Amino acid sequence: xxxxxxxxxxxxxxxxxxxxxxxxxxxxxxxxxxxxxxxxxxxxxxxxxxxxxxxxxxxxxxxxxxxxxxxxxxxxxxxxxxxxxxxxxxxxxxxxxxxxxxxxxxxxxxxxxxxxxxxxxxxxxxxxxxxxxxxxxxxxxxxxxxxxxxxxxxxxxxxxxxxxxxxxxxxxxxxxxxxxxxxxxxxxxxxxxxxxxxxxxxxxxxxxxxxxxxxxxxxxxxxxxxxxxxxxxxxxxxxxxxxxxxxxxxxxxxxxxxxxxxxxxxxxxxxxxxxxxxxxxxxxxxxxxxxxxxxxxxxxxxxxxxxxxxxxxxxxxxxxxxxxxxxxxxxxxxxxxxxxxxxxxxxxxxxxxxxxxxxxxxxxxxxxxxxxxxxxxxxxxxxxxxxxxxxxxxxxxxxxxxxxxxxxxxxxxxxxxxxxxxxxxxxxxxxxxxxxxxxxxxxxxxxxxxxxxxxxxxxxxxxxxxxxxxxxxxxxxx
Amino acid sequence: xxxxxxxxxxxxxxxxxxxxxxxxxxxxxxxxxxxxxxxxxxxxxxxxxxxxxxxxxxxxxxxxxxxxxxxxxxxxxxxxxxxxxxxxxxxxxxxxxxxxxxxxxxxxxxxxxxxxxxxxxxxxxxxxxxxxxxxxxxxxxxxxxxxxxxxxxxxxxxxxxxxxxxxxxxxxxxxxxxxxxxxxxxxxxxxxxxxxxxxxxxxxxxxxxxxxxxxxxxxxxxxxxxx
Numbered sequence: 073x074x075x076x077x078x079x080x081x082x083x084x085x086x087x088x089x090x091x092x093x094x095x096x097x098x099x100x101x102x103x104x105x106x107x108x109x110x111x112x113x114x115x116x117x118x119x120x121x122x123x124x125x126x127x128x129x130x131x132x133x134x135x136x137x138x139x140x141x142x143x144x145x146x147x148x149x150x151x152x153x154x155x156x157x158x159x160x161x162x163x164x165x166x167x168x169x170x171x172x173x174x175x176x177x178x179x180x181x182x183x184x185x186x187x188x189x190x191x192x193x194x195x196x197x198x199x200x201x202x203x204x205x206x207x208x209x210x211x212x213x214x215x216x217x218x219x220x221x222x223x224x225x226x227x228x229x230x231x232x233x234x235x236x237x238x239x240x241x242x243x244x245x246x247x248x249x250x251x252x253x254x255x256x257x258x259x260x261x262x263x264x265x266x267x268x269x270x271x272x273x274x275x276x277x278x279x280x281x282x283x284x285x286x287x288x289x290x291x292x293x294x295x296x297x298x299x300x301x302x303x304x305x306x307x308x309x310x311x312x313x314x315x316x317x318x319x320x321x322x323x324x325x326x327x328x329x330x331x332x333x334x335x336x337x338x339x340x341x342x343x344x345x346x347x348x349x350x351x352x353x354x355x356x357x358x359x360x361x362x363x364x365x366x367x368x369x370x371x372x373x374x375x376x377x378x379x380x381x382x383x384x385x386x387x388x389x390x391x392x393x394x395x396x397x398x399x400x401x402x403x404x405x406x407x408x409x410x411x412x413x414x415x416x417x418x419x420x421x422x423x424x425x426x427x428x429x430x431x432x433x434x435x436x437x438x439x440x441x442x443x444x445x446x447x448x449x450x451x452x453x454x455x456x457x458x459x460x461x462x463x464x465x466x467x468x469x470x471x472x473x474x475x476x477x478x479x480x481x482x483x484x485x486x487x488x489x490x491x492x493x494x495x496x497x498x499x500x501x502x503x504x505x506x507x508x509x510x511x512x513x514x515x516x517x518x519x520x521x522x523x524x525x526x527x528x529x530x531x532x533x534x535x536x537x538x539x540x541x542x543x544x545x546x547x548x549x550x
Numbered sequence: 551x552x553x554x555x556x557x558x559x560x561x562x563x564x565x566x567x568x569x570x571x572x573x574x575x576x577x578x579x580x581x582x583x584x585x586x587x588x589x590x591x592x593x594x595x596x597x598x599x600x601x602x603x604x605x606x607x608x609x610x611x612x613x614x615x616x617x618x619x620x621x622x623x624x625x626x627x628x629x630x631x632x633x634x635x636x637x638x639x640x641x642x643x644x645x646x647x648x649x650x651x652x653x654x655x656x657x658x659x660x661x662x663x664x665x666x667x668x669x670x671x672x673x674x675x676x677x678x679x680x681x682x683x684x685x686x687x688x689x690x691x692x693x694x695x696x697x698x699x700x701x702x703x704x705x706x707x708x709x710x711x712x713x714x715x716x717x718x719x720x721x722x723x724x725x726x727x728x729x730x731x732x733x734x735x736x737x738x739x740x741x742x743x744x745x746x747x748x749x750x751x752x753x754x755x756x757x758x759x760x761x762x763x764x765x766x767x768x769x770x771x772x773x774x775x776x777x
Contacts (some may be wrong), residue, residue, distance in 0.1 A: 478589050
């Protein structure tokens, strides 16, 4: 500040001095001309006093000039300062005050241009904010996981879907991405992009959210020395699942259908080729054919019942006592229970009366109990629990048998799905049981859940509301 | 001087990224090994064993990088602590990876043997706990979070108790059923591995304290004697 003041002073003094010199020379020249015209000798007229007089006059005139200049300069400066303040306001985004200038003022044009700039800037920033809002909310609600990194490997932007897919909060702006990310494959991919500056694309299985994603990591050059890295994760878990389910379904159906058909064709062919003359073989083969056809019937029944549920959701509600119902139901399992020496514990208080579609519930519990026995070790145990809570009732079937791996827990309800094909095929069954169970439970507005650990056992719980939703009741009334 | 500082920071960043990647891999390894054990998944176990090589390589690379940085830049004070901590913590983390591999080997060998359901449940619980501890310690490290480090070191006690519980449970079952001895002995070793992982987590916590305060401390010193 001090220096600025000093410079100003020096400038004023300089102007003053040069003014003095110029005016002095000018006055001296005029003086000489006047003397020459009047005919007086120059030598006489040119004295020290005249010089002093001329100098003082020059100094006074120079002082007047400097003062005038200074005042004009001051006025200009004030105006400029006002305009400048207005520009500053525009830059800072404040609403600038209006500056009114006389149309004759030299800065009039400038002030008008500034006004134009200001209104243009307003329009621009308005549309910018709208665009930015739209852009950010678009990214936030996108189902694709988006992560944008700057060139220092810091997170610039990340959306909700990304956090969901990775299984931890990713929206930590300014953090270095390796501090937050816990999936090595993805981090490796991103690191590769930083090194090669080339887009990468790979399919990754994310452990912590159990999702399969199609990962694109893109290199985005912004300017010569600046770039962004964008990671886009597209969740293809469901696609993969559907793809696999379709494949499995076709494979399983054809396999399940083919086995009994092959047996029937083979044995009937043998019979036709002459074996029917042997009464012993005839009897044996016919038995096999009969059994295989029964299997086929069972399979077709199962498939049909799946189709039927989709078509007709009506329920025939009756009141039953849960304990009584289950004891009755277990009677049909007597031979299997005795064969495997399985112990059954029924932990249901008597007097639990619920309203339910008896046939459907029988089908559900039948299937669950059958599985609990089938996939159990010799001398295994099965617990049947159930009771009425405030607004729902449940039945759970627990066993200490083989158990189900974590990944396959959701898949067991798929049609024709089996966990360990070799063992399950030995145990028979169509592979449709649980999918039919789920359809039935859902038709009764219920829910089925599984808890299981391999080697420990499984618990299947079916939960139903005490009061069924209106829709079903209406259907009933019709 | 400024140029030197810049290159040093670059080196430090590179090391930091590598270290974080190693942490990721180790966390995945322990997560997968616990999952493989719970699901009796031989395939997944083999995968974890195969991937351990990458963790070991990462450790070697980090060792090389830290030594180079010390030799070339001769860092002091906080910079030196940064470098030393990476060197020491990476070897602890590598050991965690090794234990994950041991768990996988045990899982493969156990396949098909007589199981003890009660113990499996306990180990699954212990495994999940250990896994979350590893995750938390990595977070605490990158955030330089002293509080979290102290808290984690205390939580290690829980694993010690679990180990004791599993051990006595296994002993009891093994005495009653000779068939269960094979799996029982493996259960005990798996529980021990998990408990050791907890100890390594505590070690990393100690390094976090060193990084922040410059003091070499022993967190949780009494735990060892109780066993």
